[in-house]
Amino acid sequence: MVFLSKHSPITIPDIGVAELIFENRNNIPDDKPILLDAHSTRVITFGQFKQNVLQFAAGLQDHCDFQPGDVLAICAPNKVDYPVALLGAIAAGGTVSPANPAYTVKELTHQLSLAKAKVILCGQENVQVVLEAAEKCGLKKTNIFVFGEEAVQGVQPYSQVLLFGRRLPAPVKISNPSDQLSYMCFSSGTTGLSKGVMSTHANINSGILQTDTVLAPHMRASKDRILGVIPFFHIFGLVVNVHMSLFWGLPMTVMSKFDLPLFCNVVQTNKISFSCLVPPILVLLAKHPIVDQYDLSSLRTVVSGAAPLSSDLANDVRTRLPHCRVIQGYGLTETSPVVTIGDLNHPVEGSSGILVPNMSVKIVNEEGQEVGTNERGELWCKGPNIMKGYINNPEATADCLDAEGYFHTGDIAIVDEQGNFSIVDRIKELIKYKGFQVPPAELEGILLTSPMVADCAVIGVYDAAQATELPRAYVVLQPATQQSPVVAKELIDYVSTKVVQYKRLRGGIRFVDAVPKSPSGKLLRRVIKDWVKDEEKITRTEAKL
Incomplete structure (x- = not known):
């Protein structure tokens, strides 16, 4: 269709800009x-x-x-x-x-x-x-x-x-x-x-x-x-x-x-x-x-x-x-x-x-x-x-x-029937959780409705034990909110009440000072994925010691 x-x-004129x-x-x-x-x-x-x-x-x-x-x-x-x-x-x-x-x-x-x-x-x-x-x-x-x-x-x-x-x-x-x-x-x-x-x-x-x-x-x-x-x-x-x-x-x-x-x-x-x-x-x-x-x-x-x-x-x-x-x-x-x-x-x-x-x-x-x-x-x-x-x-x-x-x-x-278009995600950014597609933009939109959240980004983190990606959020808190495991759990539960079970933040929450973005405002998820790789390298090194 x-x-x-x-x-x-x-009519587009046949002239230069x-x-x-x-x-x-x-x-x-x-x-x-x-x-x-x-x-x-x-x-x-x-x-x-x-x-x-x-x-x-x-x-x-x-x-x-x-x-x-x-x-x-x-x-x-x-x-x-x-x-x-x-x-x-x-x-x-x-x-x-x-x-x-x-x-x-x-x-x-x-x-x-x-x-x-x-x-x-x-x-x-x-x-x-x-x-x-x-x-x-x-x-x-x-x-x-x-x-x-x-x-x-x-x-x-x-x-x-x-x-x-x-x-x-x-x-x-x-x-x-x-x-x-x-x-x-x-x-x-x-x-x-x-x-x-x-x-x-x-x-x-x-x-x-x-x-x-x-x-x-x-x-x-x-x-x-x-x-x-x-x-x-x-x-x-x-x-x-x-x-x-x-x-x-x-x-x-x-x-x-x-x-x-x-x-x-x-x-x-x-x-x-x-x-x-x-x-x-x-x-x-x-x-x-x-x-x-x-x-x-x-x-x-x-x-x-x-x-x-x-x-x-x-x-x-x-x-x-x-x-x-x-x-x-x-x-x-x-x-x-x-x-x-x-x-x-x-x-x-x-x-x-x-x-x-x-x-x-x-x-x-x-x-x-x-x-x-x-x-x-x-x-x-x-x-x-x-x-x-x-x-x-x-x-x-x-x-x-x-x-x-x-x-x-x-x-x-x-x-929709009136011709209104909604962009729900990018193909390359979709998180695949056990065969289900999880749009990170949807989870980000929900997190931003929390009064505790100033900014955020969601990516998929691969979990070898489950052989699947898990949605993980990187969150910038409002100045009045202090980082703590309790706050992390509250935010995870907050999202869980608003999504189907396969879209939950099973990869947890990481608190950060700023979410990496391009000058035009686009989330630089690839930068966050590099953070994950660096974190995994450190974990592997510590495991060998």
């Missing part, structure tokens, strides 16, 4: 502030933004011999002028590969070499890592630039080099938007090194216009203000924060990283009304006492993404911030990024929403059969937003893109 979007089909933004469909005046710095008084108007983009593009051409198809890597925290570099390289006909600024030299070298980056723009905080990675890739220092106004370790500020010359009259026209790459984000994956996702101009334009169709009717051009706090190097922040702000013409206040007091202060001071957030931030908004010290009544809409949002957590946020509507979206780097977005008129608890325009999907069970409503299976997606493939990795591309053009997400979904 094929499920189709309830939205009417939309920068051309779409410069079309200015929403008639944004040049003097309107569009980018604001949360850490200073710096403001960039829409007119200044366009001028800087075209100067940046010309500067790349003149100083770096940047040609259509060349790659600019940006490895920096969020900056107020980060969008200038993004669109500047795109306007020059190039591709941008945003990188995690927390990368090690090895991780960054992997991305730079795979993307074949010709130019790098970094933050002042990570110049040394970038220099070492660039040297390993044979990239010359004169093609490395830094955000800010001062040179760092001989690396010149891009603003002092690339913005002092001519500017292009208009963005370079993209001759084949369905084939030419705009962005190359790297997917985190559950194991091994990350894969470079090739997103075409048509892919990103689709993501922009699909998101616009669902959210634009609820946006107020004269009043709404956006907060950009999730990482711009992640596809969620890149498209739904950066590009939607520029497309709609809504001022976006940019935070370099999440800090709860600053977040609350910016919302209060700048009257933020819309933000893309991730569940770990929503946990703080729901539970942290400092939130009560601020007036967050301007915050009308939150779109949660990058990780599952339980209905209980969404309810907790709405209870504390009754003026705020919290909806969930679902997508991946490979889908540019949206597949579903919640309906702001009729949000459904625990749901990731309905299909965006131009999407068709299948739900396929373990036997490879297409199933219908209220049945579990892997979600397969098809639409103009589906990536071109993984760079230099035809095997991985063939594994997830079939002959019909469906992308096999690896996520397990259920759809």
Whole structure:
């Protein structure tokens, strides 16, 4: 059975991403502030933004011999002028590969070499890592630039080099938007090194216009203000924060990283009304006492993404911030990024929403059969937003893109009779207990409803004696709760009362100071599994002594 979007089909223009933004469909005046710095008084108007983009593009051409198809890597925290570099390289006909600024030299070298980056723009905080990675890739220092106004370790500020010359009259026209790459984000994956996702101009334009169709009717051009706090190097922040702000013409206040007091202060001071957030931030908004010290009544809409949002957590946020509507979206780097977005008129608890325009999907069970409503299976997606493939990795591309053009997400979904999709887990993360499938996300959602729990993660731990995996929880307690065997038992019993017997936390509970997560908010279960391996090694060593 094929499920189709309830939205009417939309037309995806045959142009480049920068051309779409410069079309200015929403008639944004040049003097309107569009980018604001949360850490200073710096403001960039829409007119200044366009001028800087075209100067940046010309500067790349003149100083770096940047040609259509060349790659600019940006490895920096969020900056107020980060969008200038993004669109500047795109306007020059190039591709941008945003990188995690927390990368090690090895991780960054992997991305730079795979993307074949010709130019790098970094933050002042990570110049040394970038220099070492660039040297390993044979990239010359004169093609490395830094955000800010001062040179760092001989690396010149891009603003002092690339913005002092001519500017292009208009963005370079993209001759084949369905084939030419705009962005190359790297997917985190559950194991091994990350894969470079090739997103075409048509892919990103689709993501922009699909998101616009669902959210634009609820946006107020004269009043709404956006907060950009999730990482711009992640596809969620890149498209739904950066590009939607520029497309709609809504001022976006940019935070370099999440800090709860600053977040609350910016919302209060700048009257933020819309933000893309991730569940770990929503946990703080729901539970942290400092939130009560601020007036967050301007915050009308939150779109949660990058990780599952339980209905209980969404309810907790709405209870504390009754003026705020919290909806969930679902997508991946490979889908540019949206597949579903919640309906702001009729949000459904625990749901990731309905299909965006131009999407068709299948739900396929373990036997490879297409199933219908209220049945579990892997979600397969098809639409103009589906990536071109993984760079230099035809095997991985063939594994997830079939002959019909469906992308096999690896996520397990259920759809109800009204077309609301719920993502219940990932295939590779399901815990197999004596033949039963146990979704860790379900157990995490239950634990987070306990007033004793601040955060948590659940994994399967193999027990040789029983020849099966056992669900184990790693829990961060609220400050008022002390770690103890009694508390651990209370939490185990708490979960047991809410699940069938095979989903119980038979692997026990471990208390930790923090749950490992990516900058986008995804749980890094592989890191926890490494903890288990280290623990097992110690146990084996002690047994030999």
